[in-house]
Amino acid sequence: MSPEWKSQLEENHLRPPRALPPVPSAAQDDILLNRPKKKKPRPKHTLVSTSLDGLVQAAVHKPPKGSEPPTEEPIEHPEAPVQRRYKKKRQSLELETSFTQKKVSSPSSLQNENGVDVEPTEEAVIQKPRKKTKKTRPSELQYANELGVEDEDIITDEQNSPEQQSVFTAPTGISQPVGKVFVEKSRRFQAADRSELIKTTENIDVSMDMKPSWTTRDVALSVHRAFRMIGLFSHGFLAGCAVWNIVVIYVLAGDQLSNLSNLLQQYKTLAYPFQSLLYLLLALSTISAFDRIDFAKTSVAIRSFLALDPTALASFLYFTALTLSLSQQMTSDRIHLYTPSSANGSLWAAGIEEQILQPWIVVNLVVAILVGLSWLFLSYRPGMDLSEGMKEKIVLKYHEIFYNDFINLLL
């Protein structure tokens, strides 16, 4: 076959593929990578372009012929190899820059090597790959767009400059965005693939977007609410415990506290553990009650106390109960170490039992009353009781109110 006939044949075969639908990117990539090797078998593909693959490859390899303008006379064809040589030369020169080095992998390099000319066909040839990339790699293009560069602005073929230009003229500087991003790494700008770079930044963006969903304020609020729940539990538990304790004491002491030695015998193992438990619950309840009236703002706390606000009263009662309970630590320890007065080194001399136990029982009674009252006061205030009415509306309203309070509190 003469080259003229071949090229004409190819042209005829190749024209239709240009308008072909987009090809899967994998196939395209393969072709791109293997392109140099397939230069020789090219005619075969173009001739047997019935299958999709064949068509694709034909479409890819067509450009070498595209360098020969379709309108040109067959006489001009012999010039084609010369032009190709020029192009190769130019490319080898450009390969020295990092910019062109990486071009090989990009779809644009295809056109460059194809040597698309200024001829009317150029536009069609340029547009086709663009279509391809748009359809086959939409995600990448999307990323690329996010870097603020229009795809149309990217130079897809630097070889666009007319072939007629002298090889020796310096390349006319075309200041246009390219498909690469130059990232400064260790004081050098290195070309990086835009899509990859954007992918990494995209990941970071995603993680950044996740943050606002759970801020430190939310953590603080949730902790606050959790403690509120603990406090709510301890209020009730403490009230129940104190009442149970005073009932047990009175039952053991008998009528008119006549059987105090029995009380000491029975209660001595219980006294200290209960004292410890009482302190723990009182501490929790006091802290919780202080939280509710915002005790740290003394003026507000005093004002609400003077206004006989139930919560303020409750926290005051809790604090009093705590003090009273702590003041009985010594007596509790004495009960804990109880031995009959007959025993050697007994702390309990005969006859002092009632003298010691009387105030202790009274204090315990007062503590129980205070604690019970506090619990009543706290549960009196509506909106504070989460155990009742767990209806969403109430809870939401409560949360809203609480959140606003919290914000005001902070400022």
Next chain:
Amino acid sequence: MLQTSNYSLVLSLQFLLLSYDLFVNSFSELLRMAPVIQLVLFIIQDIAILFNIIIIFLMFFNTFVFQAGLVNLLFHKFKGTIILTAVYFALSISLHVWVMNLRWKTSNRFVWTDGLQTLFVFQRLAAVLYCYFYKRTAVRLGDPRFYQDSLWLRKEFLQVQR
């Protein structure tokens, strides 16, 4: 800016130390089978208080308010916590020293005097207040406003300048 994960971690550490403190305050009297047990509990408790002080100060240093130079503003806002923590630390150490001194020879004997009882009451009351103020401060320091420039901060800055 304070990271949520970091803040959660710090907050949980603070709450862990606070709960340990509360636990020892409640049950140390029961755990006196051997004096060494109480000694170890007390030492860890004091170290926990110290750790909490260090953590809260590190949190202060991390705020934008502090880095902007408004140390006074920060200390004024949280002076209750700072003073109470210091007082509680002093009370704890003195009570621990006193109790251990009395109980070192025989752990299970009656050691109470009026002085010890008074110190005990004050220490335990201070513990409750410390717990409340410390918890409040730790939760408040989670407010993002402390970690960024804001109108509120500028107003405060102007007030300080006056």
